[in-house]
Amino acid sequence: MSTAESSTRNAVDRFMKGLVKRNPDEPEFHQAVREVAESVMPVVLDNKRYQQEEILERMTEPDRVLIFRVTWEDDKGRFRANRAWRVQFNNSIGPYKGGLRFHPSVTLSVLKFLGFEQVFKNSLTGLPMGGAKGGANFNPKGKSEHEVMRFCHSLMIELHRHIGEDTDVPAGDIGVGAREIGYLFGQYKRLENRVTGILTGKGLSFGGSHVRTEATGFGCVYFAEEMLKTRGDSLEGKTAVISGSGNVAIYAAQKLIDMGSRVLTMSDSSGFVHDPEGLDGEKLEFIRDLKENRRGRINEYAEKYPGVEFHSGERPWYVPCDIAMPCATQNEISTDEAQTLLDNGVQVVCEGANMPTELDGVHAFVESGILYAPSKAANAGGVAVSGLEQSQNALRLSWSAEEVDQKLKTIMKNIHEQCVKFGQNGDKVNYVHGANIGGFVRVAEAMSAYGAV
Numbered sequence: 001m002s003t004a005e006s007s008t009r010n011a012v013d014r015f016m017k018g019l020v021k022r023n024p025d026e027p028e029f030h031q032a033v034r035e036v037a038e039s040v041m042p043v044v045l046d047n048k049r050y051q052q053e054e055i056l057e058r059m060t061e062p063d064r065v066l067i068f069r070v071t072w073e074d075d076k077g078r079f080r081a082n083r084a085w086r087v088q089f090n091n092s093i094g095p096y097k098g099g100l101r102f103h104p105s106v107t108l109s110v111l112k113f114l115g116f117e118q119v120f121k122n123s124l125t126g127l128p129m130g131g132a133k134g135g136a137n138f139n140p141k142g143k144s145e146h147e148v149m150r151f152c153h154s155l156m157i158e159l160h161r162h163i164g165e166d167t168d169v170p171a172g173d174i175g176v177g178a179r180e181i182g183y184l185f186g187q188y189k190r191l192e193n194r195v196t197g198i199l200t201g202k203g204l205s206f207g208g209s210h211v212r213t214e215a216t217g218f219g220c221v222y223f224a225e226e227m228l229k230t231r232g233d234s235l236e237g238k239t240a241v242i243s244g245s246g247n248v249a250i251y252a253a254q255k256l257i258d259m260g261s262r263v264l265t266m267s268d269s270s271g272f273v274h275d276p277e278g279l280d281g282e283k284l285e286f287i288r289d290l291k292e293n294r295r296g297r298i299n300e301y302a303e304k305y306p307g308v309e310f311h312s313g314e315r316p317w318y319v320p321c322d323i324a325m326p327c328a329t330q331n332e333i334s335t336d337e338a339q340t341l342l343d344n345g346v347q348v349v350c351e352g353a354n355m356p357t358e359l360d361g362v363h364a365f366v367e368s369g370i371l372y373a374p375s376k377a378a379n380a381g382g383v384a385v386s387g388l389e390q391s392q393n394a395l396r397l398s399w400s401a402e403e404v405d406q407k408l409k410t411i412m413k414n415i416h417e418q419c420v421k422f423g424q425n426g427d428k429v430n431y432v433h434g435a436n437i438g439g440f441v442r443v444a445e446a447m448s449a450y451g452a453v
């Protein structure tokens with residue numbers, strides 16, 4: 001290890017010691033910050049102003065965290081209570097922006113990691129958006145339509161005080177799709193008597209944008225194509241393993257199929273299906289209907305199509321493939337699974353989910369020299385089109401699907417260029433450093449310009 005590397009490592013260790021002390025019992029938040037600190041510490045050590053203004057310390061402290069109770073009534077007339085949060089992390093370059101997650105695993109630590117990552121991701125898009133995240137430890141699975149509606153309406157009774165088109169604009173995430181956004185938006189409209197762009201991911205009939213539903217998955221595939229181009233290669237003929245079967249996974253699969261790849265797997269929290277022939281448009285439509293309308297389990301796919309195996313309780317990472325796209329949740333690729341992917345010859349890992357790879361797995365991908373795109377670059381397409389939805393709402397007009405898709409492609413290309421600019425290392429690109437430094441500099445410069453605020 002060189003002297004510079006060892007002083008960076010010491011500085012990161014010192015910084016992390018303080019952060020862990022200030023934020024005990026928040027392992028996901030610690031993991032997300034460490035990954036960024038490893039990349040940006042050399043930039044900070046090189047810049048006296050950033051040190052004197054404690055830019056990194058301030059950037060790792062949320063502007064504010066709101067915590068509130070959501071009381072609702074279930075179908076049996078029983079009163080139920082959940083905990084909800086909104087972590088407004090940083091609004092230096094624009095109003096807070098980031099999704100809402102409904103899942104029993106939601107904690108303050110999870111939302112702080114997601115809000116922190118969102119700051120960098122939103123900065124990379126080049127659009128004026130700060131970073132935030134929110135959600136509740138509410139489990140929509142097994143709840144009736146009416147229960148979900150009552151929960152969303154109740155949550156908005158508190159949340160509406162804290163959001164606004166120039167303040168904070170939430171969106172969907174795990175467990176929050178078009179249905180939930182509709183309920184939340186309807187309640188906001190009733191409470192405030194205003195129809196304005198305070199949420200994104202809205203239905204097309206009430207201010208939503210074309211391509212928002214598809215944007216994260218499509219954007220992730222556009223990013224993979226950009227990475228492959230740097231090696232004179234393309235997605236044509238490649239095999240792909242995808243996890244998840246929700247919003248991100250479905251549209252990543254669709255775009256991969258459109259671009260000539262063979263998608264071998266999809267999953268949910270009960271296990272994964274392996275289709276050696278690969279999915280096609282009709283099979284994917286079955287999954288979309290199963291998940292978006294019938295809210296069924298992924299094993300139904302294996303029951304319907306001959307030759308497909310269902311692997312109960314397992315993750316798909318041991319299936320040999322050229323491309324891996326984790327599109328389910330955080331830490332879904334363990335360090336051992338990362339090694340298995342590498343041993344089986346994976347060429348591209350492109351993260352649709354947020355922080356899906358354990359930190360030592362990230363190190364293994366980067367050291368191996370494969371094309372590895374971290375989530376804050378690869379899945380920024382979703383929030384980018386949310387930003388475009390905000391612009392359309394402000395202008396009170398609607399762009400065509402082709403126009404939005406073209407803008408999405410351009411934004412993903414620009415993010416890729418920033419990763420190359422800040423992450424070039426000899427003849428390779430370290431996309432982790434590229435994304436972290438590219439995202440950091442824009443926010444750091446804005447914070448510095450504001451003085452001690």
Ligand code: NDP
Pocket residue numbers: 172173174175176177216244245246247248249267268269270327328329330352353354379380382383
């Ligand atoms: P959805 O709720 O639509 O789908 C989530 C999928 O992941 C489901 O198949 C779900 O299975 C599976 N899943 C969730 N939690 C777990 C778990 N703990 N273990 C195994 N499988 C799990 O969410 P999205 O597709 O919107 O989000 C997926 C990921 O992409 C998340 O990390 C999210 O933060 C990220 N993301 C989403 C964006 C968006 O625009 N929607 C934008 C950027 C990032 P099951 O149904 O069985 O729970």
